[in-house]
Amino acid sequence: MTSDESPSGAPQRATPPHGGTPPHGGTHPQGDTPPHGDTPTGSHHAGRAGERSVAAAFALSMAAALGLAVVYWRGGQPQLEGTFLALALGGLGVGLALWARYFMPHEDVEEARKPIASTEEEIELFREEFEQGERILTRRKLLVRLAGGSLATLGAALLFPIRSLGPRPGKGFKSTPYRQGLRLVTSDGRPIKAADVAVDNVLTVFPEGHVDEGDTPTLLIRPSGTNRPRPGREQWTPDGLIAYSKLCTHVGCPVGLYQAGEHLLLCPCHQSTFAVLDGAKPLFGPAARSLPQLPLRIDAKGYVVAAGDFSGPPGPGFWDRDRP
């Protein structure tokens, strides 16, 4: 039998002379002062110093997180932001490491079997240790609050980069500048008259005043065949003119090729093919959605104008797969 074994053969460590249990539930071998300084007789100074170190680390972390938020709010400066972020995370990490060093028990503890009933001496000792522990716990509340404050401040500072995502898109993906009565113009701003579009010809047009906007390019076609309008679109093709968004519904390439004989629009990127007389439904290729159609009207002066916005959002649908 070695010195580490009990008479029954079970391994155990030395029991403190009083056989009692300190507040954290362990025994201290041979009655030594534990390194965390929680004993009533032991290193109060070490405990106080540890508390101050932990509090300073958490306070530094909070101050740095606030600094990070302020720098970001005032327009940002990468070097300063990096420094503050490092200090905020570093302070938090150092605080937690010091906490573990000073206030967490480090020794392996076991409790030998012994009679269940405590002696008067053990009860008295426990009371003293409990009261001492209660005082320590009260001081630790401040550290817990500081740790919580440090995490909360850092979390708040990390919310600021959301602003970097830019303005909210709002309805930007689902509507274009086309409005009822807005004239269709060429890329140089010239309004189009219905008579300007020859049979089997195709023009790229835009809403007046919005030539440079990415979702507005439109194909204005006068096909020679008979249009088969979708329900509700019977009035959208005055004088045989028909208009579709020029942006392919696959990944947004310009649908630039018109096969007049077959009344087909072709996208050169991946060969999606759309039937002009059937609401530009896709016949071939990876595009799964029809080109959005623009309702048209001819105004009193013979100009082609929009009668509203497109039938659906132009361009690819990967950011909003449920749209029509």
Ligand code: FES
């Ligand atoms: S972008 Fe038109 S087919 Fe791919």
